[in-house]
Amino acid sequence: MEPILPGAMLGLLGGGQLGRMFVMAAHQMGYQVMVLDPDADSPAGRIAEQFLCKEYTDQTALQQLGTRCAAVTTEFENIPADVLSALASYSAVSPNAESVAIAQNRIAEKRFLQTHGFPVAPFAVIDKIDCVDEVKHLFPGILKVSQFGYDGKGQRQVSDADELHAAFVEMRSVPCVLEKKLPLKSEVSIVLTRGCDGAMASFPVVENQHVSGVLDISIAPARIATMIAKQANDAAESLAEILEYQGVLCVEFFVLEGEGLIINEIAPRPHNSGHYTVDACITSQFEQQLRALCGLPLGNAAMHHSAVMVNLLGDLWQKGEPEWLHVIKQPLAKLHLYGKKAARPGRKMGHFTVLGATVDEAFASAREIQQQLESV
Ligand code: ADP
Numbered sequence: 567m568e569p570i571l572p573g574a575m576l577g578l579l580g581g582g583q584l585g586r587m588f589v590m591a592a593h594q595m596g597y598q599v600m601v602l603d604p605d606a607d608s609p610a611g612r613i614a615e616q617f618l619c620k621e622y623t624d625q626t627a628l629q630q631l632g633t634r635c636a637a638v639t640t641e642f643e644n645i646p647a648d649v650l651s652a653l654a655s656y657s658a659v660s661p662n663a664e665s666v667a668i669a670q671n672r673i674a675e676k677r678f679l680q681t682h683g684f685p686v687a688p689f690a691v692i693d694k695i696d697c698v699d700e701v702k703h704l705f706p707g708i709l710k711v712s713q714f715g716y717d718g719k720g721q722r723q724v725s726d727a728d729e730l731h732a733a734f735v736e737m738r739s740v741p742c743v744l745e746k747k748l749p750l751k752s753e754v755s756i757v758l759t760r761g762c763d764g765a766m767a768s769f770p771v772v773e774n775q776h777v778s779g780v781l782d783i784s785i786a787p788a789r790i791a792t793m794i795a796k797q798a799n800d801a802a803e804s805l806a807e808i809l810e811y812q813g814v815l816c817v818e819f820f821v822l823e824g825e826g827l828i829i830n831e832i833a834p835r836p837h838n839s840g841h842y843t844v845d846a847c848i849t850s851q852f853e854q855q856l857r858a859l860c861g862l863p864l865g866n867a868a869m870h871h872s873a874v875m876v877n878l879l880g881d882l883w884q885k886g887e888p889e890w891l892h893v894i895k896q897p898l899a900k901l902h903l904y905g906k907k908a909a910r911p912g913r914k915m916g917h918f919t920v921l922g923a924t925v926d927e928a929f930a931s932a933r934e935i936q937q938q939l940e941s942v
């Protein structure tokens with residue numbers, strides 16, 4: 567494709583914090599952005615040149631986005647795949663609709679991974695109540711809704727047929743995946759970018775720690791054997807090739823006791839576990855998203871510092887605005903707030919990243935700041 571150069575208007579489906587950071591990267595390089603999001607107070611919509619506060623399926627809004635933007639991307643995987651196909655008739659769209667369709671549906675995702683020989687957790691599709699008897703080998707397991715789950719929402723641990731039955735009914739009998747609960751040694755992810763010419767640049771592997779199903783801390787680089795990191799990177803790159811992917815892709819992995827590697831899920835966009843790249847890498851995941859979208863050469867994805875990223879959830883606001891000076895006073899810490907007004911428990915309000923000469927240094931400092939913020 568002809569490169570899309572600074573000054574152009576770019577379209578973005580979704581106006582959350584990932585979108586906001588994309589808009590910031592685009593602004594830095596002199597691009598303009600038009601955001602589509604049904605939320606009137608969306609973090610990205612508020613800072614974009616143009617904000618269409620409409621449903622993702624609004625045909626007039628899609629036409630406006632498609633005709634006025636040189637290229638359109640997404641920060642949100644639950645965009646109906648036919649919306650991306652419709653947009654593609656007006657303007658360049660990446661990532662492609664097929665990749666988004668796979669990533670937004672756990673059943674399609676698991677089947678796709680299995681078909682192409684990638685290791686996934688033992689699973690079964692649960693889409694009617696009488697499946698329950700055939701899945702005893704998956705207990706104890708985790709029942710996950712196949713669509714619209716995030717941050718551990720839409721999941722229940724189940725240890726026998728009765729619990730599975732009850733959980734399925736509680737999920738309103740929507741199609742689900744039952745996965746065997748695996749003994750995890752750690753969780754890691756890879757964020758990579760694939761350009762329109764097939765060139766790829768992977769960020770270092772990140773280690774992720776979750777609390778109550780929500781990402782709490784990302785540690786970069788991951789404290790895993792070089793062999794495992796290479797295996798994860800090779801898997802992510804071959805996935806991107808198979809999908810003919812253009813854009814930023816995140817692949818989440820489970821590292822099992824005994825070092826086996828399983829693909830958990832994929833996200834067709836920048837990822838929370840890649841936020842450290844903004845402060846610790848030569849090029850951020852959002853700048854890479856822009857470069858891939860615009861058909862530009864990719865930036866260098868190398869890290870210049872080890873880094874630990876800590877999510878700031880709404881729970882922290884229970885006693886009022888947190889004491890930000892705990893973060894700001896550390897010269898190697900970077901505070902990011904998304905400008906969301908309502909601080910609901912579990913809601914991602916911001917994050918901070920602490921740089922360090924070593925991962926251990928960054929980790930110790932990040933934990934100390936986290937404890938200070940929580941102790942007020
Ligand atoms: P989400 O879309 O909410 O991120 P995930 O499928 O990634 O959903 O699950 C959230 C977290 O739950 C994972 O990061 C992991 O900590 C835990 N988890 C999910 N599936 C399994 C499993 N099969 N075995 C063990 N832990 C799991």
Ligand code: MG
Binds near residue numbers: 818830831
């Ligand atoms: Mg996940």
